[in-house]
Amino acid sequence: MKNSKLQAFIPLFYLVWSDDLLTQKEFTTLKEFIASRNWLSEEDKQLLLSKIDINTPPSREDLKEWKTVIERSIDDKIAIKSIFDVVVALSDKDMNIEALEPDFIKLENDLGILGEEAISNFKTKTGSFTATSQTDSHFDIQKITTLLDGDQAPIIQKVKSIISRPEFAYETGTDIDFYREKVLVWCKILAHENLGNMAYPKQYGGGENIADYFAIMETLSYHDLSLVIKFGVQFGLWGMSVQSLGTEKHYAKYLKDIGSLKIPGCFAMTETHHGSNVKGLETTATYNHENQTFTIHTPHEKAQKEYIGNAAVHGEMATVFAKLIIDGHDYGVNAFIVPLRDTKGNTLDGITIGDCGHKMGLNGVDNGTISFDQVVIPKENMLDRFASVNDKGEFESPIPSDNRRFFTMLGTLVGGRIGIPRSALAAAKSGLTIAIRYSDQRKQFGPEGGSEVPILNYRMHQRRLLPSLAKTYAVHFALQYLTKRFLNRTEEEMQEIEALAAGMKSYSTWSTRDILQECREACGGKGYLSENRIDALKNDTEIYTTFEGDNTVLMQLVAKNRLSEFRKAFGEMGSFGIINYVYENAKSAIAEKNPIATRKxxxxxxxxxxxxxxxxxxxEKTILASAARRIKKLIDGGLEAYDAFNVVQHQMIEVAEAYLERVVLEQFQLAIQTIEDVKVKEILTKLNQLYALSQIEKNKAWYLEDGYMEAVKTKAVRKMVNQLCWDIRPDAVALVNAFAIPESCLAAPIAV
Amino acid sequence: MKNSKLQAFIPLFYLVWSDDLLTQKEFTTLKEFIASRNWLSEEDKQLLLSKIDINTPPSREDLKEWKTVIERSIDDKIAIKSIFDVVVALSDKDMNIEALEPDFIKLENDLGILGEEAISNFKTKTGSFTATSQTDSHFDIQKITTLLDGDQAPIIQKVKSIISRPEFAYETGTDIDFYREKVLVWCKILAHENLGNMAYPKQYGGGENIADYFAIMETLSYHDLSLVIKFGVQFGLWGMSVQSLGTEKHYAKYLKDIGSLKIPGCFAMTETHHGSNVKGLETTATYNHENQTFTIHTPHEKAQKEYIGNAAVHGEMATVFAKLIIDGHDYGVNAFIVPLRDTKGNTLDGITIGDCGHKMGLNGVDNGTISFDQVVIPKENMLDRFASVNDKGEFESPIPSDNRRFFTMLGTLVGGRIGIPRSALAAAKSGLTIAIRYSDQRKQFGPEGGSEVPILNYRMHQRRLLPSLAKTYAVHFALQYLTKRFLNRTEEEMQEIEALAAGMKSYSTWSTRDILQECREACGGKGYLSENRIDALKNDTEIYTTFEGDNTVLMQLVAKNRLSEFRKAFGEMGSFGIINYVYENAKSAIAEKNPIATRKxxxxxxxxxxxxxxxxxxxEKTILASAARRIKKLIDGGLEAYDAFNVVQHQMIEVAEAYLERVVLEQFQLAIQTIEDVKVKEILTKLNQLYALSQIEKNKAWYLEDGYMEAVKTKAVRKMVNQLCWDIRPDAVALVNAFAIPESCLAAPIAV
Incomplete structure (x- = not known):
């Protein structure tokens, strides 16, 4: 094709034949174009048309030659930006081809070719900036680890060294019985190392160190999660129920043996028909005056205890929650120690145990059902810190309301709602470490003619993992705060702390659920292989959103607490008036104070x-005031409170969420303020910004509806989230390494 | 307490002692209030204070008496709406207590009591409206089933009756080997029933009915998902690769035996180092001139085939994708039939098989790795529909570009991207049937003094499940549409259909992922027990978002296709000009055409x-135009196309998503237009409205940013979504029953 007119068609021919996106239709378009050009001779047309005959395609050599011709013509010519520029370059200088520009531009468009895109593939590479981003830590990893571990560093170190021992190698078989036994053996080792009794009084052989107990729960969660749950059932639920609900005589009799795992036990609260609504439990404990005993009884099949950890195989005793009945009167739910098995593992008379069987995860924990058929226990087995039966067989309690007493009892068990979110946090850290390390190594696709690029360099991949990394750091500090509040609690603060714990339990476990989902998908097929452990992390933590209180139910409780606090805070004025005032005020405050802030x-x-x-x-404030106002309006309009709260359930979740997000951000910010190391402060500040802005982005519809931000600002936030992801990417591997999870616990071959 | 001043305090005392939300602080507040009332005598004060001494609480009998007093005073008095109203009712008429209203209102607020809420608990119940909602189907279920099944009703019925047979009872053990064998046996039964060869030509014993083949895939998915994937690997991937990429000689030699499962086989494309980027596969097929054979070889460990279904145990042959090398020249990726095992299951020389081991799900499928060590196969084993080596040992192909040829080959395999989303759809239907039936029966909490209420009556629970139900119906009709487009495809439409299939594969599998997550949580602890099957549904479909193309990668392809179509559609003008024009026009169009629509x-x-x-x-249009404009700008600004597309990756996902949502809505609407039965039309119209509005709600930030809607409208949309959920709730059980999933397949005890 030495004819310059024909030369001009080379770039189009090449694209039509080589591009995998062009179809039959494009051939037709090109044919019609050629046929209708009056500046081509019939002979030229025939020649050109012959080059795009689907039945006689060019040879591979033709294609290669065309490519060479094009490359030569545009090499290093920055000015060449469209296919037509190539056409011009290829045609004779004396031919007035520039007049044909509209024709060729139209053709390019008809063919759906973006000239610049096509052209850039021919040019000499100046170096893709996507390809050049890479891991390059800018801070001292150990300093972040030290910050995260805080005062608990020694116990964390101790736990890590224990779970890194060879006998803690993961169980990879699928035999449930074997797995359950192995988890029990692991728990015994931990008990032997005095980790199980860490929270119990020194008087009963314990470590009297609740802060360390929580750190143990969290650190154990880098290992098998069945282990941590079995550990929590035994030493937390079973042991703590004795400690929190019982009295001296129970401590003396049981605590040491619980702490040493000599008495494996259960926490038997949930029944088939009553899980979230535990006030409605139906198991009865009837007082027998004649011999000062209680008869524990399951009135019908659906009142059996269900999902009880340690019940199916190992439990020898249980703290059983049952309605106390004296002389036909119901005194509400109380707790009793009931023996289930003898030391040889034989189930005792009147006890029927079922096995929950295979579960989605946590199959190393022997969850079971328990039914009681007129099981008689001595009076002393009543855990009598909050209520008792006196010698005359009369009910006694410092808390007259059954309701109130029950919730006071539950309140003492709030520790579980600290252990679980911290365990969830550790699982998220494990998942992120695996996924981020893998994404830094795994390469796929790349610039035309260049090497393949780590998938962590792709923006979507960064979006998947890096806001999650920021959130995980944020939740870490918030859970440290929750723990400190709990450890230093006064009676005054208990309700607030209970609500905070319920809320953080939901926030952290939902966060882990979402993060592990992203990790699984981000690791593709490798994430699906059990050997890489995202399987176990995900399925084991799946129930975290349900147990220790269903998240959705807990969030309603948190919201109710916030509403109640809100009302108290504005006690000086009539409640409806103040609500309206706060609401309206909040709405106008922004605009008044800073008219350009919404667009800044x-x-x-x-x-x-x-x-x-x-x-x-x-x-947080606006949503709360708005919810308060709406509920008031609904009830004033004649709705029962129960119905009104149902109508606003969706909004109640938002009330709780906005509160928790504020707490989490605040604690992350406060933690950063204490940092002295400049580089550590710098990277954690970036993570904090990413957490803050990605939450704002998630909630941007609310900010727009509220008028707190305008579109120009929410769009800028999105862009900044992208930018922060890009900026943090080189430090991402170092940031997960700072979690300092033992390699033997990570174990995933893709995370090496 | 006959003193009327003292009587007035009864409601407060009762609340303070009975309410589980009041604390120490409230006691203090109340004490201070009493102590500072100058209208109380010292004696009165002492008496009142004695009633709130934490050390001498009232007896249970006191509490009960107070409650009776309060109830008597307010019974049936509608006018009583606050605690203070009760105070008034309880005090002497002649006492001027009304003047004390501000005092008491302040106290209520200080205590954080919402009077109306507290009072409503004492009133005679008028009947909670939350409690009264119940299942009550308003249409003929069978008519919806008929609509859903359409022309495929007979084959669907056949498959259902087969998988309901006793031999299809689920495998509940955890032994992988046993499970894999069972799934193979099931597949053999299906082959024997002529279901496996349904899509093959009649000439080779097939049913030549692709529509029925897809219906089989979908219906089988009500049963074990390992079964459907093993089925798909054998008859779809392995068989269809022979049919689509091979020629007559291959059909004659293999198709019958593949269809009967006499030759179990694999589809060996993915390698450890190349999954999404299959163009980069490294396995080689080197042509040997001397004896007209190919040598298949794995150049290094990471080039092994990985995740290959049927490889670990059963496969005897495989379609292997490898770069064809002739005389040192690379002719791109082509496909070859390579024997792996003899009929006794012994691995052949040069073949090394690995086992992917335990996976998160689909453990009935034997995924494995395959390595080739200089394996020689005859020339005829090249699947030569698109490329071949002629007698002279020269490469021949009607498609000169290696790239284009490879994508043409892949295009013929698009059927997999129809089977998988339809399988995912069936899994979502199963999950929703289980979760909705359970939620209709499971009761928890209820109005004060009333019975417990089905959890499906709670708004949050409706929000969890009913938009998902609507989406599942919507996706059903969209996948019917995709299937019809595929069956009636012309060469012209192939690119559009390929993009649609890639997109719907992502849309449906992500939708199923989200829906099954909600189902799991909505079923609480029961949802975690394997017996209720959400475990298997969730874990088996987890990989659907990855295999047959990673969803995120596919969405990028869809977006690129939309961009290309967009450019073609506006061929008449210069591309940048038109993009700007469309973009600006779209933005102003709404306001111009209907200035009140944004607030309607x-x-x-x-x-x-x-x-x-x-x-x-x-x-859809605005996002597309905006993305096109942004890419153009970035490339004009000097970015390589590869980098520019990386910068906008996040936006590209939105381009694809907006396109798919429009298609899904449109197809659901079109399907409803064809319905004649009034009641069926009515309920499906409601579901369609719920789908549309819940998507708009999900995207409301975008609509607000764009200015297409104002806050007043997006808030109204949220309210309407709640209302539609409430209205659909009574029909929810009937709507899942209309999926007509065999009870033996559902199997979950909670779904009975």
Whole structure:
């Protein structure tokens, strides 16, 4: 094709034949174009048409030659930006081809070719910036580990060294019985190392160190999660129920043996028909005056205890929650120690145990059902810290209301709602470590003619994992805060702390659920192989959103607590008036105080921690006031409170969520303020900004509806989230390494 | 307490002692209040204070008496709405207590009591409306089943009757080897029933009915999902690769035996180092001129075939994708039939098989790795429909570009991207049937003093499940549409259909992932027990978002196709100009055409299908134009195309998503137009409205940013979503029953 007119068609021919996106239709378009050009001779047309005959395609050599011709013509010519520019370059200088520009541009468009895109594939590479991003830690990893571990560093180190021993190699078989036994053996080792009794009084052989107990729960969660749940059932639920609900005589009799795992036991609260609504439990404990005993009884099949950990195989005793009946009067739910098996493992008379069988996860824990058929226990087995039966056979309690007494009892068990979210946090850390390390190594696709690129360099992949990494750091500090509040609690603060624990339990476990889902998908097929452990992490933690209180139910409780606090806070005025006032005030406050804030998009502002916190607080307050107002309106309109709360359930979740997000952000910010190391402070500040902005982005519909931000600002937030992901990417591997999870626990071959 | 001043305090005392939410702080508040009332005598004060001494609480009898007093005073008095009203009712008429109203209101607020809420618990119940909602189907279930099944009803019925046989009872053991064998046996039964060869030509013993083949895949998915994947690997991937990539000689030699499962086989494309980027496969097929054979070879460990279904145990042959090398020249990826095992199951020389081992799910499928060490196969084993080696040992192909040829080959395999989303759809239907039936029976909590209420009556629970139900119906009709488009495809439409299939594969499998997550949580602890099958449904489908193309990668392809179509559609003008034009036009069009539409919130408008479709189309077009403009700008600004597409990856996902949502809504609407039965049309119209509005709600941030809707409207949409959930709830059980899933397949005890 030496004819310059024909030369001009080479780039199009090449694209039509080589591009995998062009079809039959494009051939037709090109044919019609050629046929209708009046500046081509009939002979030229025939020649050109022959080159796009689907039945006689060009040879591979033709294609190669065309490519060479094109490359030569555009090499290093920056000015060439469209197919037509190539056409011009290929045609004779003296031919007035530039007049044909509209024709060729139209053809390009008809063919759906984006000239610049096609052209860039021929040019000499200046180096893709996507390809050049890579791991390059900018801070001292150990310093972050030290910060995360805090005062618990010694116990964390001790637990890590124990679970890294060879006997803690993961069980990879699918035999449930074997797995359950192995988990029991592991628990015995931990008991032997004095980890199980860490929270119990020194008087009964314990470590009297609740802070360490929680750190143990969290650190154990880097290992098998069945282990941590079995550990929690035995030493937390079973042991703590004795400690919190019982009295001196129970401590003396049981605590040492529980702590040493000599008495494996259960926490038997949930029944088939009553899980969330535990006030409705139906198991009875009837007082027998004649011999000062209680008869524990399951009135019907659906009142059996269900999902009880340690019940199916190992439990010898249980704390059983049952309605106390004296002389036909119901005194509400109380707790009793009931023996289930003898030391040889034989089930005792009147006890029927069922096995929950195979579960989605946690198959190393022997969950079971328990039914009682008129089981008689001595009076002393009543855990009598909050209620008792006196010598005359009369009910006695410092708390007259059955309801109130029951919730006081439950309140003492709030520790479980600290252990679980911390365990969930550890699982998220494991998942992120595996997924981020893999994504840093796994390469796929790349610039035309260049090497393949680590998938962590792709923006979507960063979006999947890095906001999750930021959130995990944020939750870490928030759970440290929750733990400290719990350890230093006063009676006064108990309700707030209970609500905070219920909320953080939901926030952390839902966060882990979402993060592990992303990790699984981010690791593709490798994430599906059990050897890489995302399987176990995901399926074991799946129930975390349900047990220790269903998250959705807990969030309603949190919201109710917030509403109640809100009302108290504005006690000086009539409640409806104040609600309206706060609501309206909040709405107008932004505009009045800073008319341009809703449209402010400069980088300094978007990254300002004060802006973040104020935005979170504004959302928290406004949603709360709005919910309070709506409920009041519904009830005034004649709805029963129960119905009114049902109508606003969806909004109640938002009330709780906005509160928790504010707490989490605030604690992350406060933690950063204490950091002295400049580099550590710098990277954690970036993570904090990413957490703040990605939450704002998630909630941007609310900010837009509220008028707190305008579209220009929410769009700028999105862009900044992308930018922060890109900026954090080189440090991502170092940031997960700072979790310092033992390699033997990570175990995933893809995370090496 | 006959003193009327003291009587007035009864309601407060009762609340303080009985309410589980009041604490120490409230006691203090109340004490201070009493102590500072100057209208109380010192004696009165002492008496009152004695009633709130934490050390001498009232007896249970006191509490009960107080309650009776309160109830008597307010019984049937509608006018009583606050605690203070009770105070008034309890005090002497002649006492001027009303003047004390501000005092008591302040106290209520300080205590955080919402009077109306507290009072409503004492009133005679008028009947909670939350409690009264119940299952009550308003249409003929069979008519919906008939509509869903369509022309495929006979084959669906046949498959259902086969998988309901006793020999298809689920495998509940955890032994992988046993499970794999059982799944093979099941597949053999299906082959024997002529279901495996349904899509093959009649000439080779097949049913030549691709529509029925897809219906089989979907219906089998009500049963074990390992079964459907093993079935798909054998008859779909392995058989169809021979049919699509091979020629007559291959059909004659293999198809019958593949269809009868006499030759179990594999589809060996993915390698450890190349999954999404299959163009980069490294396995080689080197042509040997001397004896007209190919040598198949794995150059290094990471080039082994991985995740290959049927490989670990059963496969005797495989379609292997490898780069064809002739005389040192690389001719791109082609497909070859390679024997792996003899009929006794012994691995052949040069073949090394690995086992992928335990997976998160699908453990009835024997996924494995395959390595080739200089394995020689005859020339005739090349699947030579698109490329071949002629007698002279020269490469021949009607498609000169290696790239284009490879994608043409892949295009013929698009059927897999129809089977998988339809299988995912069936899994979502199973999960929803289990979760909705359970939620209709499971009761928890209830109005004060009333019975417990089905959890499906709670708004959050409805929000969890009913939009998912609507989406599942929507996806059903969209997948019917995709299937019809595929069956009636012309060469012209192939690219569009390939993109649609890739997109619907992502849309359906992500939808199933989300739905099964909600189902698991909605069923609480029961959802975690393997016996209720959400475990298997969830874990088996987990990999659906990865295999047959990673969803995120596929969505990028869909978006690129949309961009290309967009450019073609506006061929008449210069591309940048037109993009700007469309973009700006779209933005102003709404306001110009209908200035009040952005704030329109009447019910008729919100439920109008035209409004829904226009909103979806507007979003689709605007996002597409915006992405096109942004990419153009980035490339013009000097970025390589590869980098530019990385920068906008997040936006590309939205381009694809908006397109798919529009298609799904449109097809659901079209399907409803064909319905004649009034009641069926009515309920499906409601479901369609719920799908449309819940998607708009999900995307409301976008609509607000774009200005297409204002806050007043997006808030009205949220309210309407709640209302539709409430309205659909009584029909929910009937709507899942209309899926007509065999009870033996559902199997979950909680779904009976």
């Amino acid at each position: 998009t400069d980088e300094e502002h978007l990254l300002d921690s004060q802006f973040h916190l104020q935005a979170f607080i504004h959302r | 919130t009447d019910e008729e408008h919100l439920l109008d299908s035209q409004f829904h479709l226009q909103a979806f189309i507007h979003r």
